[in-house]
Amino acid sequence: MSLKSQPDEIIEDKSPNFIRSIITEDIREGRHSSITTRFPPEPNGYLHIGHAKSICLNFNLAQDFEGKCHLRFDDTNPIKEEQEFIDAIREDVTWLGFNWGIHEFFTSDYFEKLYLWAEDLIIAEKAYVDDLSADEIREYRGTLTEPGRKSPYRNRSIEENLELFRNMQSGKFKNGAKVLRAKINMSSGNLNLRDPVLYRILHSEHPRTGSQWCIYPTYDFAHGQSDAIERITHSICTLEFEDHRPLYDWLVDNIQLPSKPKQFEFSRLNLTHTILSKRQLKRLVSEGLVSGWDDPRMPTISGYRRRGYPAYAIRDFINRIGVSKSNSIVEIQSLEACVREYLNQKALRRMAVLRPIKVIIDNYPQNQVEELRAIDKPNDPNSSTRMIPFGRELYIEREDFLEEPTKKFFRLAPGREVRLRFAYFITCQKIIKDSNGEIKELRCTYDPETKGGNAPDGRKVKGTIHWVSAEHAIEAEIHQYDYLFKSENPSENENFLDDVNPNSLKKLLGCKLEPCLKDSAISATVQFERLGYYCLDKAATADHIIFNQTIGLRENMKKKT
RNA sequence: UGGGGCGUAGCCAAGUGGCCUAAGGCACCGGCUUUUGAUGCCGGCAUUCGGAGGUUCGAAUCCUCCCGCCCCAGCCA
Secondary structure: OOOOOOHHHOOOOOOOOHHHHHHHHHHHOOOOOOOEEEEOOOOOOOOEHHHHHHHHHHHHHHHHOOOEEEEEEOOOOOOOOOHHHHHHHHHHHHHHOOOOOOOEEEHHHHHHHHHHHHHHHHHOOOEEEEOOOHHHHHHHHOOOOOOOOOOOOOOOOHHHHHHHHHHHHOOOOOOOOOEEEEOOOOOOOOHHHOOOEEEEEOOOOEOOOEOOOOEEEOHHHHHHHHHHHOOOOEEEEEHHHHHHHHHHHHHHHHOOOOOOOEEEEEOOOOEOOOOOOHHHHHHHHHOOOOOOOOOOOOOEHHHHHHHOOOHHHHHHHHHHHOOOOOOOOEOHHHHHHHHHHHHHHHOOEEOEEOOEEEEEEOOOOOOOOEEEEEEOOOOOOOOOEEEEEEOOEEEEEHHHEOOOOOOOOOOEOEOOEEEEOOOOEEEEEEEEEOOOOOEEEEEEEEOHHHHHHOOOOOOOOOOEEOEEEOOOOEEEEEEEEOOOEOOOOHHHOOOHHHHEOOOOEEEEEEEEEOHHHHHOOEOOOEEEOOOEEEEEOOOOEOOEOEEEEEEEOOOOHHHHO
């Protein structure tokens, strides 16, 4: 994934994977002349980075083989689905950089067809209405090692089934009173084939069809047929659906469909220190452990966006980790590396002081202000520059000063000379403490000859630190983040909520920013030199500036201590 | 003797019988450069592919057995 120059224009390489091989083979053998894939989210929550893997896979495949990728909302369960989620999904897929054009569909668009196909199955004696309760069905299903038993309602006549099913449809029964089941094999080793439920009664308002229906198809009954309607050639899903494939195929074979799609499975994404289950993410939101689906600590697409992660970095990450069928947990550092790699090239450099300590330069003229030139992107020879005000009173980072420096500490200390980035060499002459012994300010002197940061006499300085003019600094609140979960694999805990990191968010008040940061745009991530990457939070206002830490710079602790 | 999958370095992952004494990325470890202890650059990092047998002139790739891990008993998706 080399993106040395201009990430956005670069064509992302995708490493070979087994699905690509299958498609290449399918095309070579003439099974398809072009392909169609689909991304089928259920609108019952926000998209997370696990979905990004599926999105990238499906859209990239379509693009690379000159096919199409549909966006299909899999809305077969009105109890859980909401319009808010539909809107958020559209926004997130778009932000990630994919365009489904006019190919936006809803499984609910096919309710009518699905219903008719269910009647066809009844007529073909391959489906029946069952009066067993949910508990009874479970009981009759048997166990993993013992076969199930046939429902006593399994042999109703076609006429009776048809009438019952129509009455289900017209609202004659209460929720759970009856279901439509496929008649397959109650002793199959695959539980999905033990007469799976096809339709259930749900008297519930659907976000799109309203109260038009009170029976809804299950995932199994809807998915393959929807794929067939859309003429999806490769229906790609995650590993846990592998056991459903025989049912998928059974339905495709036993219903008159416009095409015969095939299902392929890959392993879902897992990340260390992260939870990627919509159910669990939902709990974090509903229990107020985070501020919302787009909390910058959330692994959601919207959370990453708010955090300042570039869409490119997410795509790059997905391309790097590859696609396979083995269960895996990717180290979060791999994602972070992509974010840093992109931002290192793209982000403008700025200066900000998180935990300020005042520095007064005694030999600098009172009331004098100089405008010093600073480069926006030091690694870019064509970089723009900006002017930064410099004065007698400055702020530097508290941790850039040590009263009793260790051997490897080469920043400011009593009697030590360091460089203020883009400015002058200063030497610490005196420490002023308050009554509690806390350092209040540092008295320093500067060398006027070192303007710009170089000494004409060629003397070197070991450290360079960042600073902000006290008079010109703008005040801000800065949010520093740590992993939301303490352990590498939060789901291994009895209760994942016990593993929530109590220090995942630190709000720093009274931070000092260089003046030009006043005009930051939301989501334009900048680098605060020597600290990390930051972006303006969406909740910031003109008089209450808030920056989110996107990610810190790498730190070489070996050298530092 | 339920069914379905997976096992290549710390983490992902290429590889489909000979050019594999096994790509690439992340992580890690050295060195150089550096007005960000960042970046960049250079170098190192599996004689070995879950294990044991076998087939073959030749196996990570084929066969057999064994071991380990994951998924399935929602009228969720």
